[in-house]
Amino acid sequence: MSFQIDNRAIKKALNKVNSSNKSNRSLKKRSEDFQVFQDVFNKPTLLTLYSLFNNGTLSYLNGIVNSGKESNIFWGVTPEGNDVAIKIYLTVASEFRKRLKYIEGDNRFKNINTNGHKLIELWARKEYKNLLKAYSINIPVPKPIAVKQNVLVMEFQGIDGSPFPTLSETEVSESDLHEVLDLVTKLYTKCNLVHSDLSEYNVFKNSSDLILFDFGSAVDVSHPMSKDFLSRDLNNLCRFFSKRGIPKFDVEKKYQELIDNDV
Numbered sequence: 001m002s003f004q005i006d007n008r009a010i011k012k013a014l015n016k017v018n019s020s021n022k023s024n025r026s027l028k029k030r031s032e033d034f035q036v037f038q039d040v041f042n043k044p045t046l047l048t049l050y051s052l053f054n055n056g057t058l059s060y061l062n063g064i065v066n067s068g069k070e071s072n073i074f075w076g077v078t079p080e081g082n083d084v085a086i087k088i089y090l091t092v093a094s095e096f097r098k099r100l101k102y103i104e105g106d107n108r109f110k111n112i113n114t115n116g117h118k119l120i121e122l123w124a125r126k127e128y129k130n131l132l133k134a135y136s137i138n139i140p141v142p143k144p145i146a147v148k149q150n151v152l153v154m155e156f157q158g159i160d161g162s163p164f165p166t167l168s169e170t171e172v173s174e175s176d177l178h179e180v181l182d183l184v185t186k187l188y189t190k191c192n193l194v195h196s197d198l199s200e201y202n203v204f205k206n207s208s209d210l211i212l213f214d215f216g217s218a219v220d221v222s223h224p225m226s227k228d229f230l231s232r233d234l235n236n237l238c239r240f241f242s243k244r245g246i247p248k249f250d251v252e253k254k255y256q257e258l259i260d261n262d263v
């Protein structure tokens with residue numbers, strides 16, 4: 001889907017949302033993309049985007065990059081002309097309820113209100129914080145730029161609105177496996193984080209450089225389930241690389257090495 005949305009378009013859309021259902025119906029007839037538009041750009045999200053346009057974070061949205069169950073990713077452009085990825089978490093609370101276990105038990109998110117919208121906002125903030133932590137110790141991740149309510153803005157990893165391929169979409173080698181294991185190690189030992197949703201779908205490959213992303217599920221090592229998540233991450237990597245013909249590594253040994261901090 002290709003379009004351009006700036007603050008004038010948002011203003012118009014807000015007027016539409018505020019006006020009668022009748023005009024919404026006619027808009028629906030005119031645009032087959034309206035359903036996506038309406039799901040993503042509900043009134044609170046429009047207001048959030050509007051404030052990101054007005055505070056100089058964003059200049060316009062340039063199209064959708066990916067739509068998922070929990071979020072949609074847009075290609076956006078800053079007033080300086082830099083490409084950004086805008087992850088808009090869908091305000092459909094049920095999907096996020098399933099994910100409560102990644103938040104409860106993380107000391108950083110004690111005393112939180114885990115209802116509806118607040119939970120989604122928390123999820124966006126959590127991803128932002130995780131990215132910031134990883135970025136600050138030079139782990140290759142998209143640089144986080146801003147988070148507001150359910151909208152996360154980060155550096156765009158790709159060219160002209162096309163993301164770099166993920167490991168699942170490209171050739172991989174044994175050195176990619178070593179590289180990703182090094183990143184997992186660095187993340188665990190230097191950053192105290194476990195990605196917790198690591199797979200071939202959440203690692204970009206740009207020529208030979210790997211970039212980890214999708215940090216919403218990442219937990220602090222103090223989380224009671226962090227070791228289970230770590231083990232699952234390592235198993236996912238082992239499974240994927242062996243499917244691609246790369247010899248299996250010793251998951252148990254790597255896991256022990258990490259949790260003993262013996263690296």
Ligand SMILES: Nc1ncnc2c1ncn2[C@@H]1O[C@H](COP(=O)(O)OP(=O)(O)O)[C@@H](O)[C@H]1O
Pocket residue numbers: 065066067068069070071073085142154155156157158162163164166201202213214215
């Ligand atoms: N920083 C980014 N730059 C470019 N594309 C991105 C970026 N983040 C996500 N994407 C695109 O959106 C897709 C889904 O992003 P992800 O964060 O994994 O969301 P989900 O939670 O739906 O898995 C990625 O596979 C990629 O195509």
Ligand SMILES: [Mg+2]
Pocket residue numbers: 201202214
């Ligand atoms: Mg993902």
